[in-house]
Amino acid sequence: LIDAIERRLGQRGGRVRRSVGDDAAVVDAGxxxxxxxxxxxxxxxxxxxxxxxxxxxxxxxLAAALSDLAAMGAAPGEVFVGIALSSEFGEQRxxxxxxxxxxxxxxxxxxxxxxxxxxxxxxxxTVSVTGWAADxxxxxxRDGARAGDLIGVTGRLGGSGAGRLxxxxxxxxxxxxxxxxxxxxxxxxxxxxxxxxELARAGVSAMIDVSDGVxxxxxxxxxxxxxxxxxxxxxxxxxxxxxxxxxxxxxxxTELAATMGDDYELLVTAPPNVRARVQxxxxxxxxxxxxxxxxxxxxxxxxxxxxxxxxxxxxxxxx
Amino acid sequence: LIDAIERRLGQRGGRVRRSVGDDAAVVDAGxxxxxxxxxxxxxxxxxxxxxxxxxxxxxxxLAAALSDLAAMGAAPGEVFVGIALSSEFGEQRxxxxxxxxxxxxxxxxxxxxxxxxxxxxxxxxTVSVTGWAADxxxxxxRDGARAGDLIGVTGRLGGSGAGRLxxxxxxxxxxxxxxxxxxxxxxxxxxxxxxxxELARAGVSAMIDVSDGVxxxxxxxxxxxxxxxxxxxxxxxxxxxxxxxxxxxxxxxTELAATMGDDYELLVTAPPNVRARVQxxxxxxxxxxxxxxxxxxxxxxxxxxxxxxxxxxxxxxxx
Numbered sequence: 001l002i003d004a005i006e007r008r009l010g011q012r013g014g015r016v017r018r019s020v021g022d023d024a025a026v027v028d029a030g031x032x033x034x035x036x037x038x039x040x041x042x043x044x045x046x047x048x049x050x051x052x053x054x055x056x057x058x059x060x061x062l063a064a065a066l067s068d069l070a071a072m073g074a075a076p077g078e079v080f081v082g083i084a085l086s087s088e089f090g091e092q093r094x095x096x097x098x099x100x101x102x103x104x105x106x107x108x109x110x111x112x113x114x115x116x117x118x119x120x121x122x123x124x125x126t127v128s129v130t131g132w133a134a135d136x137x138x139x140x141x142r143d144g145a146r147a148g149d150l151i152g153v154t155g156r157l158g159g160s161g162a163g164r165l166x167x168x169x170x171x172x173x174x175x176x177x178x179x180x181x182x183x184x185x186x187x188x189x190x191x192x193x194x195x196x197x198e199l200a201r202a203g204v205s206a207m208i209d210v211s212d213g214v215x216x217x218x219x220x221x222x223x224x225x226x227x228x229x230x231x232x233x234x235x236x237x238x239x240x241x242x243x244x245x246x247x248x249x250x251x252x253x254t255e256l257a258a259t260m261g262d263d264y265e266l267l268v269t270a271p272p273n274v275r276a277r278v279q280x281x282x283x284x285x286x287x288x289x290x291x292x293x294x295x296x297x298x299x300x301x302x303x304x305x306x307x308x309x310x311x312x313x314x315x316x317x318x319x
Numbered sequence: 320l321i322d323a324i325e326r327r328l329g330q331r332g333g334r335v336r337r338s339v340g341d342d343a344a345v346v347d348a349g350x351x352x353x354x355x356x357x358x359x360x361x362x363x364x365x366x367x368x369x370x371x372x373x374x375x376x377x378x379x380x381l382a383a384a385l386s387d388l389a390a391m392g393a394a395p396g397e398v399f400v401g402i403a404l405s406s407e408f409g410e411q412r413x414x415x416x417x418x419x420x421x422x423x424x425x426x427x428x429x430x431x432x433x434x435x436x437x438x439x440x441x442x443x444x445t446v447s448v449t450g451w452a453a454d455x456x457x458x459x460x461r462d463g464a465r466a467g468d469l470i471g472v473t474g475r476l477g478g479s480g481a482g483r484l485x486x487x488x489x490x491x492x493x494x495x496x497x498x499x500x501x502x503x504x505x506x507x508x509x510x511x512x513x514x515x516x517e518l519a520r521a522g523v524s525a526m527i528d529v530s531d532g533v534x535x536x537x538x539x540x541x542x543x544x545x546x547x548x549x550x551x552x553x554x555x556x557x558x559x560x561x562x563x564x565x566x567x568x569x570x571x572x573t574e575l576a577a578t579m580g581d582d583y584e585l586l587v588t589a590p591p592n593v594r595a596r597v598q599x600x601x602x603x604x605x606x607x608x609x610x611x612x613x614x615x616x617x618x619x620x621x622x623x624x625x626x627x628x629x630x631x632x633x634x635x636x637x638x
Contacts, residue, residue, distance in 0.1 A: 001410050001436055008414070008421055011430045013396060015451075025432035027397050027449070031349020036432070038399040038447055042439045077332060078346050080357040082401070082445040091320050098324050111330045113344035113355070117320055120361045122440045126401045128357055128447035130346070132334075 017136045022143075022224070023068040023208060024129075026136050034077075035131040035139065037068035043086075043123040051167040054093040055100035056187040057125060062101045064211065065127040066108060066191035067264040071209035073140045073200025074131030076110040076193055081127055084120030097125070108193050138200065145206040145225035145269035151293040152204075154195055154266045154282055157214060158246075158253065159185035159239030161260020165249055172248035178241040185239065189264040195285025196266055202281035204268040213261040214292075215313040218301035221267065228298030229269070233258060233305050237290040258303065259313050269295055336455045341462075341543070342387040342527060343448075345455050353396075354450040354458065356387035362405075362442040370486040373412040374419035375506040376444060381420045383530065384446040385427060385510035386583040390528035392459045392519025393450030395429040395512055400446055403439030416444070427512055457519065464525040464544035464588035470612040471523075473514055473585045473601055476533060477565075477572065478504035478558030480579020484568055491567035497560045504558065508583045514604025515585055521600035523587040532580040533611075534632040537620035540586065547617030548588070552577060552624050556609040577622065578632050588614055 006020040017033065018026040024037035041061040043049060052060070062079065069076055081101065085094055094117070105112050110129070133139050163186030166172065166179055174182075192209075199207060208221045214236065218229040233254045246253035268289075270278045275291075282289035296302070305311035325339040336352065337345040343356035360380040362368060371379070381398065388395050400420065404413055413436070424431050429448070452458050482505030485491065485498055493501075511528075518526060527540045533555065537548040552573045565572035587608075589597045594610075601608035615621075624630040 001413060004410070004414055008417060009431045010421070010425060011432075012425070012428045013430060016397060016430050016432050019430065019432035020434070025397065025399070027432065029348030029353060029451075030351040034348060034353060034449070036397065036399055036447075036449070038401050038434050038445075040401040040403055040435050040437045040439075040445065042403055042437055044440060045438045078335060078344065078355065080344070080355060080447055082357050082359040082447075084359055084361055084443060091323070094320060095323055095327070098327060102327055102329070106329060106331070109331045111332060111335050111338065112328045113330075113335050113338040113346065115324075115339070115357050116359050116445075117324070118359045118361055119364050120359075120441065120443060121363060124403060124439060124443065126357070126359065126435075126445040128355075128399055130353070130355070130449075132348075 018141060022141050023071040026139060033133050033136045035069055035072050035074035035133060036128060037065055038126065038128040039065045040124060040126040052187060054096040058097035058100035059104055059188050061125040061127050062104050063189045063191050063264060065129040066193060067209040067211065069129055069131035070191045070193045070196035071207050071266060073196050074133050075197065076108050077132045078113040078130045079105055079110050079127060081112060081115035083117050084124045085117065086120060086123050089123050140200045140204055140207040142206055142208050142221050142224035145221060145227050145295050147227055147295050147297045149205050149269040149271055149295040150275060150291050151229055151231060151295060152268050152270060152278065152289045152291050153214065154192055154287040154289055156237045156239040157263050157265060158242035158257030158260065160189060160262035161256055162242045162245035165245055170249055172245045174241055174244055182241050186262065189262060191264055192266050192287060195282055195287045198281040198285035199266060199268055199278060202277045203274040204270045204278055206269045208267050210263045210265045210267050211261055213259040214267060215258045215301060215303055217267055222300050228296040228300060228302055229293060230296050230302045230304060231293040233303055233311060235290065235292045255313055337460060341460050342390040345458060352452050352455045354388055354391050354393035354452060355447060356384055357445065357447040358384045359443060359445040371506060373415040377416035377419035378423055378507050380444040380446050381423050382508045382510050382583060384448040385512060386528040386530065388448055388450035389510045389512045389515035390526050390585060392515050393452050394516060395427050395448065396451045397432040397449045398424055398429050398446060400431060400434035402436050403443045404436065405439060405442050408442050459519045459523055459526040461525055461527050461540050461543035464540060464546050464614050466546055466614055466616045468524050468588040468590055468614040469594060469610050470548055470550060470614060471587050471589065471597065471608045471610050472533065473511055473606040473608055475556045475558040476582050476584060477561035477576030477579065479508060479581035480575055481561045481564035484564055489568055491564045493560055493563055501560050505581065508581060510583055511585050511606060514601055514606045517600040517604040518585060518587055518597060521596045522593040523589045523597055525588045527586050529582050529584045529586050530580055532578040533586060534577045534620060534622060536586055541619050547615040547619060547621055548612060549615050549621045549623060550612040552622055552630060554609065554611040574632055
């Protein structure tokens with residue numbers, strides 16, 4: 001549907017540098033460029049009030065939108081929030097939701113500058129965020145990956161997915177602290193804003209945030225760049241506790257980490273000559289970077305499992 | 320709730336010139352200022368698929384958001400659309416919705432630059448629009464009305480409300496053409512973008528779009544400006560057919576025009592010395608302006624009916 005929508009849209013005014021198809025749109029504002037992304041979070045689809053507090057909902061909705069700015073290498077700016085409130089949700093919980101958004105906005109230096117509050121049969125939160133850069137050339141897009149580039153990912157994967165399984169009732173052989181860490185990873189994702197800017201400065205050729213899972217997001221990046229991303233599944237950095245949760249769920253830990261999404265880490269490609277610089281940049285951004293594969297001349301994402309065999313994995317897209 | 324939200328929000332980065340509380344937020348982008356507004360449209364609350372086609376929904380959602388830019392005197396720029404689709408709505412109807420948005424965007428020179436498509440129990444459309452101006456001083460806000468200013472309104476009122484009553488099944492003594500005109504007024508509102516810019520240039524002191532009805536919107540403007548807006552109800556310019564529809568609905572036509580909202584005309588205040596210039600500006604913006612009252616030293620909106628008596632009217636707010 002998004003492809004069909006994209007084909008129907010024209011551009012006017014000469015300010016739009018990038019629109020549908022990347023993590024965010026880029027608009028030339030004269031002295032600087034505005035980077036904007038909009039995301040919707042719907043009760044029963046993206047979260048459940050059985051597991052998410054109002055504060056978790058507010059935090060997650062804003063974190064997901066900010067993560068798109070991180071994936072462009074933009075500095076966060078303004079936030080606009082549309083809250084559709086079901087009648088049973090109530091004003092007090094709406095304010096708890098806003099307070100959590102405001103706390104995250106404050107921590108990353110963003111301003112909630114407007115929005116809309118309406119009634120609705122189901123709770124949903126739509127967040128539009130605008131970030132800023134001095135020049136469109138300072139940003140990183142999904143279409144810059146080239147054959148021969150290395151593929152890297154920040155942080156560790158699978159933590160959010162494992163947390164989601166635990167919240168849905170799965171019992172695993174974990175300490176209270178380990179369980180809590182995974183659940184927090186799911187309920188309070190952290191957008192890698194500083195890391196995204198450092199990686200952009202270090203010269204990564206393409207970048208996307210891992211919201212749908214590496215399996216799916218590598219495919220998005222490959223398609224936009226017209227290349228093949230070959231990812232070695234055994235090199236994926238797994239979050240602590242993911243192996244135990246996967247065992248309890250009778251799933252392969254790597255498959256869980258590659259497909260459950262919501263980790264909001266950054267997936268990058270980089271020419272081999274900036275390898276060391278990119279790795280240092282991730283450290284400067286308070287993260288770590290793991291090299292997980294290489295860009296080839298084919299198309300789409302190719303996931304390579306044990307013994308060098310291709311693996312088919314289904315991530316979840318656009319819930 | 321919006322007041323409570325506003326009190327909880329801080330500002331960062333030094334770019335935000337105006338945030339919650341006006342028609343749109345104003346952000347300094349270096350060489351120019353970005354003006355952004357976000358609006359949500361929910362099935363069963365703001366529209367019904369029994370009366371609105373997918374194209375009507377798309378058009379109305381974008382028109383309402385663009386109307387906020389008109390009320391600031393900003394030139395339209397970029398549009399971001401969040402569509403939450405119920406499973407029965409389907410892809411074909413989603414594309415009809417988008418096509419109508421794209422047609423309106425094209426007509427006013429705006430670009431749909433991004434968005435999000437998600438599943439949802441109910442259809443809803445959230446639109447974030449960004450407009451542009453060279454300088455924050457070129458825009459018009461809600462807080463500039465001063466005692467002694469005149470109050471004016473563009474176009475004619477009550478047409479959208481009358482159209483809504485007809486769509487809900489009311490029978491009135493109207494020609495097919497007159498009925499059609501009122502229904503179109505409701506299903507396809509036209510944002511007064513050019514008129515808003517002309518009025519801003521002509522020196523109006525405050526401006527707001529009439530989305531909740533003059534009774535309510537005059538109150539918003541009065542409250543933000545710290546003044547009283549005295550509106551003579553018998554001076555309200557009524558759309559053709561409103562009197563007949565009001566008669567059929569056993570309502571007072573003026574009360575209908577002042578409270579049913581969704582006309583998306585512009586309510587302005589202006590110092591008496593620019594009266595003629597403002598009136599000409601409305602004409603240059605392909606509209607007409609009617610003077611309907613005066614700004615006083617009190618507070619809130621004061622609606623004056625037949626015989627100079629105060630009238631209490633309840634508009635609808637933030638559905």
